[in-house]
Amino acid sequence: MLSRIAESLFWIGRYIERAESTARILDIHLQLLLEPSEVSEDEACRSLMVVLGSPVEEDLLLTGQHVIDKLTVDPARPGSIAHSLFAARENARRAREIIPSDVWECMNTTQMRMPRRLATEQSHRHFGWVRDRTAMTIGMIEGATSRDETWQFFTLGRALERTDMTARMVATRMLPTRPSWTTILWSCGAYEAYLRTYRGAPKASSAAEFLILDRLFPRSTLYSLRLAEDCLREIDPTVVRAGVNDPAARLVGQLRNQLEYLETDQLAENLHGYVDEIQTAAATISEAIQRRYFQSYAPEWTGDGA
Amino acid sequence: MASKTTGDLFEGYRRGGRDQGQAWDEMFDVHGKPRPEYREILVALDQMTQTEFRERTEALASSYLAQGITFDFAGEEAPMPLDAVPRIISPTEWGYLESGVAQRVRVLEMFLEDIYGPGRCIKDGVIPAKLVSTSAHYHRQAAGIESPNGVRVMVAGIDVIRDEKGLWRVLEDNVRVPSGVSYVMSNRRVMGQTLPELFFKMTVRAVGDYPHRLLAALRASAPSGVDEPTVVVLTPGVYNSAYYEHTLLARLMGVELVEGRDLFCTGGRVFMHTTAGPQRVDVIYRRVDDEFLDPLQFRPDSVLGAPGLVEAARRGNVTLANAIGNGVADDKLVYTYMPDLMQYYLGEKPILPNVDTWRLEEPGALEEVLDRLHELAVKPVDGSGGKGLVIGPHASKEELDTLRKTLLRDPRGWIAQPVVQLSTIPTLVDEGIRPRHADLRPFAVNDGNDVWVLPGGLTRVALPEGKLVVNSSQGGGTKDTWVLGRHADADEYDEAREPAIEVAETAEEERPAVERPEDVKPIVVHPAESSRFDLEEQEQQQQQARAEGGRRC
Numbered sequence: 001m002l003s004r005i006a007e008s009l010f011w012i013g014r015y016i017e018r019a020e021s022t023a024r025i026l027d028i029h030l031q032l033l034l035e036p037s038e039v040s041e042d043e044a045c046r047s048l049m050v051v052l053g054s055p056v057e058e059d060l061l062l063t064g065q066h067v068i069d070k071l072t073v074d075p076a077r078p079g080s081i082a083h084s085l086f087a088a089r090e091n092a093r094r095a096r097e098i099i100p101s102d103v104w105e106c107m108n109t110t111q112m113r114m115p116r117r118l119a120t121e122q123s124h125r126h127f128g129w130v131r132d133r134t135a136m137t138i139g140m141i142e143g144a145t146s147r148d149e150t151w152q153f154f155t156l157g158r159a160l161e162r163t164d165m166t167a168r169m170v171a172t173r174m175l176p177t178r179p180s181w182t183t184i185l186w187s188c189g190a191y192e193a194y195l196r197t198y199r200g201a202p203k204a205s206s207a208a209e210f211l212i213l214d215r216l217f218p219r220s221t222l223y224s225l226r227l228a229e230d231c232l233r234e235i236d237p238t239v240v241r242a243g244v245n246d247p248a249a250r251l252v253g254q255l256r257n258q259l260e261y262l263e264t265d266q267l268a269e270n271l272h273g274y275v276d277e278i279q280t281a282a283a284t285i286s287e288a289i290q291r292r293y294f295q296s297y298a299p300e301w302t303g304d305g306a
Numbered sequence: 307m308a309s310k311t312t313g314d315l316f317e318g319y320r321r322g323g324r325d326q327g328q329a330w331d332e333m334f335d336v337h338g339k340p341r342p343e344y345r346e347i348l349v350a351l352d353q354m355t356q357t358e359f360r361e362r363t364e365a366l367a368s369s370y371l372a373q374g375i376t377f378d379f380a381g382e383e384a385p386m387p388l389d390a391v392p393r394i395i396s397p398t399e400w401g402y403l404e405s406g407v408a409q410r411v412r413v414l415e416m417f418l419e420d421i422y423g424p425g426r427c428i429k430d431g432v433i434p435a436k437l438v439s440t441s442a443h444y445h446r447q448a449a450g451i452e453s454p455n456g457v458r459v460m461v462a463g464i465d466v467i468r469d470e471k472g473l474w475r476v477l478e479d480n481v482r483v484p485s486g487v488s489y490v491m492s493n494r495r496v497m498g499q500t501l502p503e504l505f506f507k508m509t510v511r512a513v514g515d516y517p518h519r520l521l522a523a524l525r526a527s528a529p530s531g532v533d534e535p536t537v538v539v540l541t542p543g544v545y546n547s548a549y550y551e552h553t554l555l556a557r558l559m560g561v562e563l564v565e566g567r568d569l570f571c572t573g574g575r576v577f578m579h580t581t582a583g584p585q586r587v588d589v590i591y592r593r594v595d596d597e598f599l600d601p602l603q604f605r606p607d608s609v610l611g612a613p614g615l616v617e618a619a620r621r622g623n624v625t626l627a628n629a630i631g632n633g634v635a636d637d638k639l640v641y642t643y644m645p646d647l648m649q650y651y652l653g654e655k656p657i658l659p660n661v662d663t664w665r666l667e668e669p670g671a672l673e674e675v676l677d678r679l680h681e682l683a684v685k686p687v688d689g690s691g692g693k694g695l696v697i698g699p700h701a702s703k704e705e706l707d708t709l710r711k712t713l714l715r716d717p718r719g720w721i722a723q724p725v726v727q728l729s730t731i732p733t734l735v736d737e738g739i740r741p742r743h744a745d746l747r748p749f750a751v752n753d754g755n756d757v758w759v760l761p762g763g764l765t766r767v768a769l770p771e772g773k774l775v776v777n778s779s780q781g782g783g784t785k786d787t788w789v790l791g792r793h794a795d796a797d798e799y800d801e802a803r804e805p806a807i808e809v810a811e812t813a814e815e816e817r818p819a820v821e822r823p824e825d826v827k828p829i830v831v832h833p834a835e836s837s838r839f840d841l842e843e844q845e846q847q848q849q850q851a852r853a854e855g856g857r858r859c
Contacts, residue, residue: 095554237582
């Protein structure tokens, strides 16, 4: 597969996943703002923007509407839902000969229907729409692409983004609004799965364990890392008898390994540290994939000889 | 026949909305009687009211918008306009057009082989050497580059029109990178989805074969010794106006769509960057113009091609389709020699005649043209997309004065033709269904053994009233073109066949009587001049430059 196309597929996966997770986080947190709290709306919104990697300047008193404007409908702001959907579509346009037509059409239509303005009272419905549209895109890809590099690169992007976004969702626990674990599990679409697994009210240790270390829940960090590792193994054109040659695969394996053998107590004690580490690792892994597979080459000409 | 109607669709049309001068109408004869091949469709269309028909038309447009089949019109992404009234061509008439187009392609092919080879037609005085050497798209770089099966024109788009008498004539040849075939395929698909009842009771010949034929032709041209050639489509990138077409062709052929930066050359061979390392490329269906293909041979600043591509082609390690330098054959001045070339190479008369054309460098021609500028159509010889075209009767005095100066300065760069009233065809516009001028671009694929013509082609309509330029860049729309199956009753098509018979007889006499200069100087080769690049190419380059600037985060 062309490196450039692989890169587009990887980013489509990342952006689709990012749009969906951002919609989930915002939906839950904008509802939290409505509850009585000791924390000011400004402080709550400001911290949320930081967790989502999109800090805002000091001289502005933030409201929920600002969060909607900046992180939902502003296509110029990296990290916003509009930007993610736009970027996914733009990458799809560059890989249009590879992507199934119905997937392209779905992404194109989604981008066209993305509103430019959104009032607070419409936001919940809109976030639901974003989740529907991204689920539809993913479903179409799952149902209609061969498990070749097309699917591998797309899934790799999704898995890596999910690793990162789940860490961000857990990190919202550290916000001044201190959302309950129930809320966080909801925002990950994990609440019901959690209840069936642990049969009881969520508590810090088991909820963090579920979201970071669970081997069966598809949105957990560990599950996503394993998926990324599988994809990287499939993509790698070389066969090595010992060790791992691919730097990205090595990084993923190391992080996965670390989490796999981590004790739940340790995780709960240093949750902040682990969440940071996961996010940093996700960025490093992405760079390594970039260097290995997507390196764009300047035009070169090595002469007529040889 | 059932031409009684219940709906109001064609009310305005029949009541005499046909004020397009002397134009031939595709659907109705001068008495307002539908032509035989349109009778069935009129029955189907007449079941619909204006409102219903408009709703279906809107459905076509929104389907195109959703699929991203759009083009950039005045900075806005607009769906490619598709008019829901199809153009219909009877089997007999198509047989005639098809053979005329195939004949044309065979001659263009022989001409190119000769011009970049022995130059017989020049030595024998059929065409002046100077004409060839001064053609903007004659590239000395192309000499000695030949595909292993000898084909240079893998794909051709021959623009034809019907004149006032209903005669088909060739308007121009396109043997560089003719575009539009994607709309033929997508128009058919979306028409079948939104207006299925139009197809009932009619056998319309399928158009979906094109990508398979194209791939077969590309594979047939592969370097010798390569059994399983890797074929790619080379695009200038997402900002190119034909990008949709490039993706469609690559998708339907199941091959990679590459940009210049995906390719590199080494050791006289071409490779592409893949996730598994470099992979060799054998055939490039390039949708990038000659001047941008290889910075070592042409524009040094081009980033759309790959350095070394031409050398690889010269060594026979890669096939470029269409071949470099084909533009000399679609130079509009060379076009005027096509009937002679046909006689010279094939010993045949042209099945499809040209439009009468003045060569401005010939004695007396320029003077006559300058006198009659207000009634003629004047075009640049190397233009495309209707750029630079001046239609005398529609031009202002200032425009004509400017044109007069231009012609005096550069008679080689222009041709003049009488204004042909292109045939009209019923088209839905704001006021209802009205006559609009249309042309037709049939597409031909040459695999070295056979020239295959896609049944139908792209019908382009000029949407503004009375306008004679049909290009989409000038507000034109398209129509689905139906070639009917052969089982239709042949007796019904007598009327439609008439023009075909008339053509062969009159073609020779109708050409303007111009002297053929006895210029047999050797070809003077000149390097590509930057002043000759047309605007479109520069735009492509710029558009691509923008693409380089856009980065994902």
